[in-house]
Amino acid sequence: MKGNVVVGQSGGPTAVINSSVAGVYAAAKKLGVNKVYGMVHGIEGFLEDKICDLDEYLADEAGIELLKRTPSAFLGSCRFKMPKIEGHEDVYEKVFEIMEKHDIECLFYCGGNDSMDTVKMLSDYAAAHNKSQRFVGVPKTIDNDLPITDHCPGYGSAAKYIATSMKEIIRDNASFGAQKPIVCIVEIMGRNAGWLTAAAALSRGSDCEGPDAIYLPEKVFDMDAFMEKVKELAAKKSSVVIAVSEGVHIADGRYVCELGREVAVDAFGHKQMSGTAVMLAQKVAEETGLKTRAIEFSTLQRAATHLASLTDINEAFQVGHDAVVAANEGKTGMMITLDRNGDDPYQCGTSAYDIHAIANVERKVPDEWITADGTNLTDDYVKYARPLIMGELLPLYVNGTPRHLVRK
Ligand code: F6P
Numbered sequence: 001m002k003g004n005v006v007v008g009q010s011g012g013p014t015a016v017i018n019s020s021v022a023g024v025y026a027a028a029k030k031l032g033v034n035k036v037y038g039m040v041h042g043i044e045g046f047l048e049d050k051i052c053d054l055d056e057y058l059a060d061e062a063g064i065e066l067l068k069r070t071p072s073a074f075l076g077s078c079r080f081k082m083p084k085i086e087g088h089e090d091v092y093e094k095v096f097e098i099m100e101k102h103d104i105e106c107l108f109y110c111g112g113n114d115s116m117d118t119v120k121m122l123s124d125y126a127a128a129h130n131k132s133q134r135f136v137g138v139p140k141t142i143d144n145d146l147p148i149t150d151h152c153p154g155y156g157s158a159a160k161y162i163a164t165s166m167k168e169i170i171r172d173n174a175s176f177g178a179q180k181p182i183v184c185i186v187e188i189m190g191r192n193a194g195w196l197t198a199a200a201a202l203s204r205g206s207d208c209e210g211p212d213a214i215y216l217p218e219k220v221f222d223m224d225a226f227m228e229k230v231k232e233l234a235a236k237k238s239s240v241v242i243a244v245s246e247g248v249h250i251a252d253g254r255y256v257c258e259l260g261r262e263v264a265v266d267a268f269g270h271k272q273m274s275g276t277a278v279m280l281a282q283k284v285a286e287e288t289g290l291k292t293r294a295i296e297f298s299t300l301q302r303a304a305t306h307l308a309s310l311t312d313i314n315e316a317f318q319v320g321h322d323a324v325v326a327a328n329e330g331k332t333g334m335m336i337t338l339d340r341n342g343d344d345p346y347q348c349g350t351s352a353y354d355i356h357a358i359a360n361v362e363r364k365v366p367d368e369w370i371t372a373d374g375t376n377l378t379d380d381y382v383k384y385a386r387p388l389i390m391g392e393l394l395p396l397y398v399n400g401t402p403r404h405l406v407r408k
Pocket of ligand 1: 011012013112141142143189190191246272273302
């Protein structure tokens, strides 16, 4: 590779998205790339020529180790939709102008479905206008909903946090066994795909029975059936813990969290989802008189690098690394996928796949992994997800809290 490279982060952060930046940096430097730039706030910042030089942070091994243990998007993220090319050529020309200004030959973009759309649009524009710059997507999303790839970096760590926290919540909720039942509702991110909520099932084991019910957005949410189920459970148990996706919706398509209120919408038309657990807990309390508690994992589930999965950290690094290798081989308009080669022992390789088959496509939890009554996950799901949460990388503690790498 003769020119410089730039890496950007986009969409909701994960606990390991920075590990992918570390992977891009390490691979590019190994190949002798002079400058590895970071986009400050993704393509939105790049369009304003906001970049940083990663040598300032990562030139020694300690920087890379710290970055791997740093949550959130170290470079800054954005939710910016590239406009359609026709009529907006100026926006695209601007990207290439900035790339040329800094002698940038390859652009790597870490993100989910929406961010892969950016990779698709830029590589399409380059192909149509005879530009030599290359664009490679680096998968990342706690939602685990990118197609083709076996799973997405970021998912394993969020799933580990959810499984661990569910175990802790189930223990806590069971403390007051002799009193009236307590119903605890836990809301988990994931928008329209239930992968992350499904991870609540990973709390099941010899020391924990797991949640009493798990509601995914893949199934229409029936409020009456839900209330029936809660009453049935509360008649039998003193502690009821239920996991629900932020994206559960009723038969007419409305999300449970938007029933009776307006919700904000982002640049991609996604509704701001929050408040499902509070809403359901209130309804249960009103209808049953039972004590309820609503827990929304919210940001915690994607920022808990202190509980990240080592498998996830390593794979996030690998996809960043292999994106550079792919670009060095001349590939463009592709995303790196994780390809599972075996479960026992778990093994995973990577390849590069056409971005057109990936951008804007949402992969859902397969029906056969959801139990017949629609409120739990089968052992096949557990077999798929368990390897992804394995292993730990200890934070570097300073003054009693984990140390992070922060951009100046
Ligand atoms: O796409 C990742 C994600 O974390 C979703 O699970 C969630 O619905 C969304 O981002 C939240 O977005 P924001 O942080 O912009 O509110």
